[in-house]
Amino acid sequence: MMSPTRRTFLGLSGAAAVTAVLAAVGSDWFTGNGTGSHGALLPSRVPLPEPFTTALPIPREITPTDGVVDLVARRSAVEVLPGRTTEILGYDGTFPGPTIRARAGEPLRVRLRNELDLDTVLHLHGGVTPPEHDGYPTDVVVPGTVRDYDYPLGQRAAPLWYHDHAMDFTGPNVYAGLAGMALLTDDEEEALGLPSGERDIPLVICDRSFDADGAFAYPLIDPSRGRPGVELRYHGGLLGDCVLVNGAPWPVLEVDAARYRFRLLNASNARRYELALDQGATFTQVGTDLGLLEKPWVRSTLPLAGAERADVVVDFSDLPVGTEVTMTNRLDGGGPGQVMRFRVVRTASDDSRVPDRLSTIERLDPGAVAVTRDLHFALGPTGGAHHGGGMWNVNGITFHDGDVFTSRLGTLERWRLTTDVHHPIHAHLVGFQVEGPDGTPAWKDTVDLRPGDAREVLVPIEGYRGQYVLHCHNLEHEDMMMMVHFSVA
Numbered sequence: 262m263m264s265p266t267r268r269t270f271l272g273l274s275g276a277a278a279v280t281a282v283l284a285a286v287g288s289d290w291f292t293g294n295g296t297g298s299h300g301a302l303l304p305s306r307v308p309l310p311e312p313f314t315t316a317l318p319i320p321r322e323i324t325p326t327d328g329v330v331d332l333v334a335r336r337s338a339v340e341v342l343p344g345r346t347t348e349i350l351g352y353d354g355t356f357p358g359p360t361i362r363a364r365a366g367e368p369l370r371v372r373l374r375n376e377l378d379l380d381t382v383l384h385l386h387g388g389v390t391p392p393e394h395d396g397y398p399t400d401v402v403v404p405g406t407v408r409d410y411d412y413p414l415g416q417r418a419a420p421l422w423y424h425d426h427a428m429d430f431t432g433p434n435v436y437a438g439l440a441g442m443a444l445l446t447d448d449e450e451e452a453l454g455l456p457s458g459e460r461d462i463p464l465v466i467c468d469r470s471f472d473a474d475g476a477f478a479y480p481l482i483d484p485s486r487g488r489p490g491v492e493l494r495y496h497g498g499l500l501g502d503c504v505l506v507n508g509a510p511w512p513v514l515e516v517d518a519a520r521y522r523f524r525l526l527n528a529s530n531a532r533r534y535e536l537a538l539d540q541g542a543t544f545t546q547v548g549t550d551l552g553l554l555e556k557p558w559v560r561s562t563l564p565l566a567g568a569e570r571a572d573v574v575v576d577f578s579d580l581p582v583g584t585e586v587t588m589t590n591r592l593d594g595g596g597p598g599q600v601m602r603f604r605v606v607r608t609a610s611d612d613s614r615v616p617d618r619l620s621t622i623e624r625l626d627p628g629a630v631a632v633t634r635d636l637h638f639a640l641g642p643t644g645g646a647h648h649g650g651g652m653w654n655v656n657g658i659t660f661h662d663g664d665v666f667t668s669r670l671g672t673l674e675r676w677r678l679t680t681d682v683h684h685p686i687h688a689h690l691v692g693f694q695v696e697g698p699d700g701t702p703a704w705k706d707t708v709d710l711r712p713g714d715a716r717e718v719l720v721p722i723e724g725y726r727g728q729y730v731l732h733c734h735n736l737e738h739e740d741m742m743m744m745v746h747f748s749v750a
């Protein structure tokens with residue numbers, strides 16, 4: 262079940278693949294393109310709509326019944342661009358999938374029925390999950406079958422998300438729509454009085470490009486999927502030219518003059534954002550990937566790499582009715598530089614608040630570190646022949662090699678992460694303790710590394726024994742070998 266999948270070879274020799282990649286060093290796919298994102302833009306072949314003309318969709322919310330949530334992965338045809346049909350792969354046929362609302366500490370079973378014509382794997386991103394339910398990339402749900410994923414959820418309230426994690430094809434599968442949010446709450450969070458109900462809204466942000474027929478355009482090197490990987494130009498990552506929020510292009514949300522809580526998720530394959538608001542509005546960040554900060558963090562801009570989440574409150578209460586507040590992406594201009602717009606349409610009462618103290622996070626003692634690991638995310642020597650030149654490696658190895666390391670349950674580790682280009686790094690099972698605002702500790706499951714960057718994170722090895730993956734969350738990098746496995750013993 263956890264053995265490498267059998268692959269077909271491109272026919273390029275390893276040396277030729279190395280040459281192909283090195284020849285491209287310095288081109289836009291390697292260095293990024295001046296936009297702060299690593300990858301190459303695929304221009305849409307249909308006219309894109311005027312920004313801020315479509316209403317923001319709110320994904321349907323589902324809660325467990327007797328601890329169970331049912332999801333069906335299936336194809337469906339939806340209207341993403343006005344007047345056109347786009348075929349998606351979606352949970353319950355929607356993109357994003359339904360928002361799961363669940364309680365931390367209460368076991369959740371997600372019963373997934375695969376009505377697709379391809380293998381899928383479900384991963385609860387940020388979940389502390391036993392290995393047999395974590396969505397190991399080769400532990401697939403084949404078409405026509407049902408699989409129960411059991412999540413103990415012995416963790417803090419947090420804005421998690423769920424998505425496909427199939428070996429070699431996570432990029433095209435997520436791009437086609439297999440992603441949704443899973444918001445965990447608990448007593449601590451509920452007691453804070455943050456905006457709730459219709460003023461607690463997930464914002465799933467991603468970029469897409471469209472083919473001439475309105476389909477999502479994804480440059481698989483072999484559309485029949487006989488072999489994995491994307492065309493060489495996109496080995497650095499696929500960047501779309503249309504920004505979708507909750508599946509709609511540059512949408513508009515009509516808001517009360519009140520505080521709102523937004524659960525921001527960057528569900529893009531490769532694009533990074535630096536979000537900003539105009540009209541003097543700011544983000545008050547109350548939480549990260551893995552739950553509440555100790556105290557609110559007022560930010561004029563908010564960087565968000567692939568898979569990162571930010572739990573924020575935006576206060577529209579001082580803005581006159583009729584005010585339009587635009588959320589932009591400061592890393593880019595044109596279409597990718599716009600995200601969505603809020604339009605203040607009415608005054609309203611608001612009894613929400615943002616307390617000065619949100620949570621208490623136990624600061625880990627660096628003196629208790631048992632093991633320090635160096636993990637280098639870069640173009641490497643192996644994997645190229647499988648993927649037409651893609652050779653993204655971790656410490657020079659890939660998923661097809663042995664465990665990159667074995668950790669001991671109950672110990673504290675320090676991971677020193679280094680990179681060549683932009684890589685958002687994500688590990689399954691474990692969280693990373695990082696520096697939050699004013700030196701307070703904060704929890705993340707994905708850390709965004711810049712080109713040539715070096716970051717240290719403290720990693721408590723907690724939860725379960727077994728085998729898990731560690732990978733870049735640029736999904737083209739992940740599919741093209743920047744994923745390894747580690748074991749907890």
Ligand SMILES: [Cu+2]
Pocket residue numbers: 653683684685733734735738739743
């Ligand atoms: Cu990467």
